[in-house]
Amino acid sequence: MKTPLHTPVLLDHVLKILCHTEKQIFLDLTFGAGGHTRGLLNCNENSIVYALDRDQNSIELAREMAKEYPNRLFPFHGQFSELKNIFTHKQNFFHGILLDAGTSTMQLNDAKRGFSFRHDGPLDMRMNTKSKSINAYDLVNRLDETALSRIIRLYGEDQRHRKIARCIYQWRSTFGSISTTTQLANVIKVGLGGSASDFDKLNRPIHPATKTFQALRIVVNDELNELYNGLEQAYTLLKPGGTLLCISFHSLEDRIIKRHFQGIVLHADNVSSNLDEKSLSVQAENQVRYHLQTNKITEADDNEIDGNPKARSAKLRYGIKI
Ligand SMILES: C[S@@+](CC[C@H](N)C(=O)[O-])C[C@H]1O[C@@H](n2cnc3c(N)ncnc32)[C@H](O)[C@@H]1O
Structure with missing residues (x-):
């Protein structure tokens, strides 16, 4: 089937x-x-x-x-x-x-749409690919640390927003831009010490980048x-x-x-x-x-x-x- x-x-x-x-x-x-x-x-x-x-x-x-x-x-x-x-x-x-x-x-399963860290793709996340709006790459690579922290707090409701924003910012300052979904997910995972701290309703570990991805997607669209x-x-x-x-x-x-x-x-x-x-x-x-x-x-x-x-x-x- x-x-x-x-x-x-x-x-x-x-x-x-x-x-x-x-x-x-x-x-x-x-x-x-x-x-x-x-x-x-x-x-x-x-x-x-x-x-x-x-x-x-x-x-x-x-x-x-x-x-x-x-x-x-x-x-x-x-x-x-x-x-x-x-x-x-x-x-x-x-x-x-x-x-x-x-x-x-x-949308989530199409790697080139860039919605999910489960599929490596460009950081895009626009639901309407014809729209000229900002994409996730722009947010991740252009916002300063305070603005990043704010959107992760507001739209991801992630209490670790400051730490996440800092590790993204530091990575950018050292190595240049972050261009793919898995790269961003790894920067966050390493920055937070590598382990999941939350579990979903099915008791499965939640990837530490989940709420940041939600926040970026909400802002992009x-x-x-x-x-x-x-x-x-x-x-x-x-x-x-x-x-x-x-x-x-x-x-x-x-x-x-x-x-x-x-x-x-x-x-x-x-x-x-x-x-x-x-x-x-x-x-x-x-x-x-x-x-x-x-x-x-x-x-x-x-x-x-x-x-x-x-x-x-x-x-x-x-x-x-x-
Ligand atoms: C959860 S899916 C809907 C699934 C659908 N009910 C089905 O049975 O297949 C959400 C859909 O809403 C669309 N969407 C989200 N925000 C929208 C908006 N502001 N205007 C129009 N469509 C939107 C997305 O592009 C996506 O295709």
Whole structure:
């Protein structure tokens, strides 16, 4: 059997929450390899999916899949912050919107995309390879020690941020630039004394560079601002009574999603610098916009985690637009 390009997480839960017996129009904001989209299309033969992704490779997959579902799957290349422009005439239009945050397995496994230290490749990490934005190489080699330390603290939530920034900076000063994923991972590992200090839910050692890689990826793709803007714009596209369902993979994402469902609207252009509770209380206002059937988070069970370890950190929240 062919290995799937990406195994969709919490698929049964997603379908149970989103699929109804009547025809529905969905927006999948994160097509990836289309696992969730396919599930939505298969659960009701009249339903329609509009699918977005900022990664051109995903949109090519979506165009291929669209041939299997004539007039039922409409792919769009773009990012969350462009939603209002892409779907100008689709206010209060969708019955369900799905956002499955983060990176796809295809992105992580493609060495030349530079997302993972498990595959040696150039330090890139741009989800949209056509974008002219900074890449991970620029951050690692151009930022000074204080700026590096700050992003590793804020977006990696790694308490060893100062030590990590220092070892990157010292390595650069002595040997020049750091150009590949494994080179960066080794510089960090050696700098921290070589051993893992944390373990994941499956009790596997976490590589000491994991959180730094997360931080770089978040900054390169402006992921937290994208998520915040995506949620705000998705709200206007959703019909009253429609469902917004979000899956996140780390606490920074989950915090933004949780606040969105709680109705906390930030008065800030840049949510990335407003993640702590103190600044939030000054800059936020409350607007109840969703009916939450449960405050509980849905997580994968052991069965799913056994088959798809990535599911171990997935958290699903959803709400019905009032
Ligand atoms: C976890 S994968 C989605 C997997 C998908 N649900 C599936 O079943 O195959 C996340 C996808 O979201 C895309 N993505 C992340 N941030 C985005 C953004 N701001 N705008 C559009 N797409 C984004 C990524 O390129 C990636 O393909």
